[in-house]
Amino acid sequence: MVRLEVFRLRRAAARRQKMRCHYCDALMWLRDAAPFLVRFGLSAEQAARFQCTAEHLVARRDGGPNAKSNVVAACRFCNVQRHDEEGVQPLDHLSYRAMVRQRMDEGSWHPPWATEKGIVEWASAACKKPEPARPE
Numbered sequence: 001m002v003r004l005e006v007f008r009l010r011r012a013a014a015r016r017q018k019m020r021c022h023y024c025d026a027l028m029w030l031r032d033a034a035p036f037l038v039r040f041g042l043s044a045e046q047a048a049r050f051q052c053t054a055e056h057l058v059a060r061r062d063g064g065p066n067a068k069s070n071v072v073a074a075c076r077f078c079n080v081q082r083h084d085e086e087g088v089q090p091l092d093h094l095s096y097r098a099m100v101r102q103r104m105d106e107g108s109w110h111p112p113w114a115t116e117k118g119i120v121e122w123a124s125a126a127c128k129k130p131e132p133a134r135p136e
């Protein structure tokens with residue numbers, strides 16, 4: 001039940017975000033990597049990085065609900081990095097997003113091929129995009 005709900009929320013978020021990662025703005029794939037592989041000329045390993053995942057802005061264990069206001073779509077890499085260190089509280093989503101964008105500016109987030117292949121279209125100006133409203 002919950003799993004299906006998360007699946008629906010993820011799909012809806014991906015559509016709202018036009019298949020771009022909430023944090024790094026990279027294009028993602030949702031169900032089938034094959035068209036993505038072909039389109040961008042990637043290996044399966046490269047494509048895995050950009051699989052669309054459901055990201056809870058406020059983690060479930062911190063009381064974040066399975067709700068539209070709390071679920072965004074993020075690429076697997078950004079999602080995993082946020083929750084990387086076991087036992088360490090991840091950054092809140094706004095701080096994390098700012099950190100990702102700074103790393104993008106520095107060119108130290110995704111490997112160069114992600115930009116070369118057109119998955120990431122990063123410009124510093126994107127940093128000035130307004131932050132999304134905080135979930136209630």
Ligand SMILES: [Zn+2]
Binds near residue numbers: 022074079
């Ligand atoms: Zn990302």
